[in-house]
Amino acid sequence: MKYQFSRKMQNVKASAIREIFKALADKEIISFAGGNPAADAFPVDEIIKASEELLEDNPISVLQYGLTEGDPFFLKKAAAFINRKGGIIKEGDQIITTTGSQQIMDLASKVLCNEGDVVVVEEPSFLGSLNSFKENGCQLRGVPYKDGEIDLAALELALSSQPKPKFMYLIPNFQNPMGTTMSLDTRKKVLALAKQYEVLILEDDPYGELRFEGEDIPSLKQLDEDGLVLYGASFSKIMAPGMRVACAIANHELIEKMVVAKQGADVHTNLWAQKVIARLLDSMDMDAHLEKLRKIYKEKCELMLNEMEKHFSDQVTYTSPEGGMFIWVHLPSHVDTDAFVKEALKRKVAVVPGAAFLTDDSQECHAFRMNFSTPSREDIIKGVKILGDMTQTF
Ligand SMILES: Cc1ncc(COP(=O)(O)O)c(C=O)c1O
Incomplete structure (x- = not known):
């Protein structure tokens, strides 16, 4: 064959x-x-305990089919955790559970891009995301770095060139692969460019909780006042990547489309894993x-x-x-x-x-x-x- x-x-x-x-x-x-x-x-001990309790207390609730958007108790706990410093979840926003943040890249490019559409990416950037965009038929337009920051002039050129990009993909915190962090000033300028050229930002933030030096910088999502950002948070790097649980947050219109795409992709994210993480968020000292x-x-x-x-x-x-x-x-x-x-x-x-x-x-x-x-x-x-x-x- x-x-x-x-x-x-x-x-x-x-x-x-x-x-x-x-x-x-x-x-x-x-x-x-x-x-x-x-x-x-x-x-590990907390995961074992939560999992055992769930299976003993109400096994069918863990083993049954669940909602595509995500388990309601998990979403409530995850939203409170992700938004605990405020400003990430805006009026009109919705949150969904995804199967790892890798799935956010897949769903976003699936719902936003036709074959041949352009996605602007940092150069270099996370290989898994680049492959996901390519698998959905996107053309990648790379933007280089200059003196440790994304080159804003090159970014403006990439956003203003034809064909107009569908979105830009950025990892502002402890970038993979470079380990660099986007400064507050650059974040503001990136948002201004996104607004000027009307290009959505996919902000991938799986490492944001892992700051061990310096001061937290507000995320693009927190700084955004114009519905320009689709924000991805993941429990992979702070709980366990094998559980495959992450969340996407954006205006409900975009998330609703992603929910439809997710139905065709995997129906819903593993319910057991969502419920275990919800219990940990509820009972563990996360700080x-x-x-x-x-x-x-x-x-x-x-x-x-x-x-x-x-x-x-x-x-x-x-x-x-x-x-x-x-x-x-x-x-x-x-x-x-x-x-x-x-x-x-x-x-x-x-x-x-x-x-x-x-x-x-x-x-x-x-x-x-x-x-x-x-x-x-x-x-x-x-x-x-x-x-x-x-x-x-x-
Ligand atoms: C920048 C970035 N985004 C997304 C992912 C995917 O993570 P996950 O799907 O486990 O949430 C990774 C994994 O290494 C990553 O480095």
């Missing part, structure tokens, strides 16, 4: 980093390639839990940065994140990044080549991404030394 695949999928290649993830089956490899929460960051996570990630990030400072050649530069899970490393432009990453893998250290996060991965890129949340402290020390020794030959 010769399969006739859709045009939409022609643009989507098997991820360049699949090779790396295959290599990770080798237990000797130190992986800085993932983006998983640390093993000691999961509220203490988040404090614990921030402490774990701060310590690991500082350890990784200190080791990099000790071992990396001074020709190498890197970001210093205030939260999240990633550091973006720039190699000098004469270095072949792919060869560097392959050699690192031979020496049993995995990192992700930066080109994987570009709109077109055949573009030249002299950077790679390192993750500090998953590896153990011992592996951070050992792995950074190996990479550092490699940089001394530059």
Whole structure:
């Protein structure tokens, strides 16, 4: 049988980093390639207790079909938690549960874009989202960074060029892959541009709760007065990614369309997981839990940065994140990044080549991404030394 695949999928290649993830089956490899929460960051006992109680108290309510919008008790608790600092949920807004925030990208591009429509993205950006947009037939228009911030002149050009984009996709907090945070001033300018050119913003904020340095900056959604933002929050990085629970918040008109699309995608998000998270939000000391996570990630990030400072050649530069899970490393432009990453893998250290996060991965890129949340402290020390020794030959 010769399969006739859709045009939409022609643009989507098997991820360049699949090779790396295959290599990770080798237990000797130190992986800085993932983006998983640390093993000691999961509220395991609380999840077991809530799950057991639910199954004992009223098993059918957990095992039955549920509403596409989400479990009402979960939505109530999630809305209160996400909006606890105020200003995220506006008049006329609605909230839905999604199957991970990954599904927000899928549903948003499905309901907003026809084949060939343009989505403006940061360059580099989260690979999973870029693939989701491509799978829905979108054309990506990348906007580069300049001095650690999105280049606003390039953003204006991208928003004003024809064909007019359907939306722009941004990760303002502890960006994946760069670990950078958009300043308040830039957030305001981005919103002004969105208003001027009438382009919706999809604000993806799975790491916002993981700030371990500096002061919180209001989200684009909080700053928005004109219904310009579709906001995505996720419980993956603060509870457990395997539960696949996130929330999208925007004006009800947009959310209602996403609900219809979700019916065709998966009917509803796992009810058991929603109800467990609702119980945790109801009964757990969330501030203490988040404090614990921030402490774990701060310590690991500082350890990784200190080791990099000790071992990396001074020709190498890197970001210093205030939260999240990633550091973006720039190699000098004469270095072949792919060869560097392959050699690192031979020496049993995995990192992700930066080109994987570009709109077109055949573009030249002299950077790679390192993750500090998953590896153990011992592996951070050992792995950074190996990479550092490699940089001394530059
Ligand atoms: C920026 C960003 N958005 C979305 C996701 C998807 O997360 P989830 O679907 O688990 O909520 C990730 C996962 O790593 C991410 O880094």
